[in-house]
Amino acid sequence: MNPLFSQLFWPFSIFVILLFIIGLYCILATFNLLRAIIGVEILIKGVTLLIILVGYITGNMALAQTLVITLIVVEVVIMVVAGGVILCIFRHNQTIDTRKLNNLKG
Amino acid sequence: MALNLVLLILLIILALWTVMTTRLVRSVVGLAMTSAILSIIMFRLNSPLAAVFELSVCSGLISVIFVTTVSFTQRLTQDQLINRQKERLGKFWYLPFIVILAGILLSQVKIPLVLTSSSSAYEQDVRNVLWNLRHFDLLGQVVLLLAGAFGVVVLFKEKNQ
Numbered sequence: 001m002n003p004l005f006s007q008l009f010w011p012f013s014i015f016v017i018l019l020f021i022i023g024l025y026c027i028l029a030t031f032n033l034l035r036a037i038i039g040v041e042i043l044i045k046g047v048t049l050l051i052i053l054v055g056y057i058t059g060n061m062a063l064a065q066t067l068v069i070t071l072i073v074v075e076v077v078i079m080v081v082a083g084g085v086i087l088c089i090f091r092h093n094q095t096i097d098t099r100k101l102n103n104l105k106g
Numbered sequence: 107m108a109l110n111l112v113l114l115i116l117l118i119i120l121a122l123w124t125v126m127t128t129r130l131v132r133s134v135v136g137l138a139m140t141s142a143i144l145s146i147i148m149f150r151l152n153s154p155l156a157a158v159f160e161l162s163v164c165s166g167l168i169s170v171i172f173v174t175t176v177s178f179t180q181r182l183t184q185d186q187l188i189n190r191q192k193e194r195l196g197k198f199w200y201l202p203f204i205v206i207l208a209g210i211l212l213s214q215v216k217i218p219l220v221l222t223s224s225s226s227a228y229e230q231d232v233r234n235v236l237w238n239l240r241h242f243d244l245l246g247q248v249v250l251l252l253a254g255a256f257g258v259v260v261l262f263k264e265k266n267q
Contacts, residue, residue, distance in 0.1 A: 008107070008110075009221075010216065010217060011107075011111070011114075011213075012110075012114070013217075014209060014212045014213060015114040015117065015118060015209075017208065017212060018118050018205050018208060018209055018212075019117070019118065019121055021204065021205060021208055022118070022121045022122060022125055022201070022205060023121075025125070025198075025201055025204070026125040029197045029198065030197075032130075034130055034172070034175065034176065034179070035125075035130070035133065037172075038124060038125070038133055038134075038137055038172075039125070041137055041164075041168070042121050042124065042125070042137075042140070045117075045121070045140060045141070045144055045164075048144065048148075048156075048160065049144060049147065049148075052147075052148050052151050052153050052156060053151065054221065055151075055153070056151040056152060056153070057221055058221050060229070061152050061153060061230070061232075062229060062230050062231055062232045062234070062235040062236075063229065063235050063239075063240075064153065064156070065153050065155050065156040065232050065235075066232060066235045066236045066240050066243070067243075068148075068153070068156040068159070068160070069155070069156060069159050069236070070240075070243045070246070070247060072156075072159050072160065072163050072164060073247045073250060073251065074247075074250060075163075075164065075168070076163055076164075076167060076168060076171075076254070077250045077251060077253065077254035077257075079168050079171055079172070080171055080254050080257065080258055081253075081254055081257040081258070081261070083171050083172070083174070083175040084257055084258055084260075084261025084262055085261060086175060086179075087175055087178055087179075087261065087262065088261055090178065090179050090180075094180070095180075096179060
């Protein structure tokens with residue numbers, strides 16, 4: 001492992017942690033389902049950056065890229081299905097505000 | 107490193123804008139721009155294939171999916187928009203400060219890095235890794251794509267009147 005590469009790890013990791021903070025805050029603070037999905041997207045961006053960073057530092061770029069491609073495919077499927085679910089919820093309730101989605105409340 | 111730092115700061119600013127802006131369409135555009143900046147960073151970290159995927163799929167396809175979903179949902183009236191802006195400002199005004207504070211605190215910490223690398227020349231080629239070493243992942247991807255396609259058919263289907 002190149003020592004110059006290892007110097008990159010912590011500065012990049014700080015930004016990955018900041019992306020995690022932004023994504024988690026978005027999920028926790030919002031009541032809009034679409035915004036919650038956007039928060040999940042930002043979290044996934046952080047994970048993508050971390051995988052590429054570790055692959056770059058350890059020299060396993062091929063494996064890192066393969067994992068990122070798999071991650072992107074999973075991400076797309078999650079987004080499409082989540083979009084469909086949100087649309088169904090909107091058609092049934094005329095809202096995607098989680099405070100008003102209390103049909104199952106006893 | 108300086109250019110990487112500028113790109114990373116831009117990434118965080120765009121992510122913040124994505125989270126804090128009131129209109130959903132603007133959020134989606136912010137997310138697409140975040141993906142575009144991330145793909146530039148990935149290019150700079152010697153991952154061209156993953157960067158192209160990120161740019162085309164995350165910045166393009168996912169934005170299209172989001173805009174489609176947003177267009178199906180109800181548009182806010184002017185009064186609702188003003189109320190929503192106030193509500194969001196109340197909730198999110200301190201997020202940039204949290205992010206800046208966390209960045210400053212984390213930059214003071216030094217964590218020793220212990221990463222080992224052991225890869226042969228065969229494992230350095232993306233094609234070999236993707237098609238020969240990780241073929242179980244490919245099977246999972248195909249199953250997921252099929253599941254996603256069936257999910258779209260079921261969820262987006264209009265009710266017969």
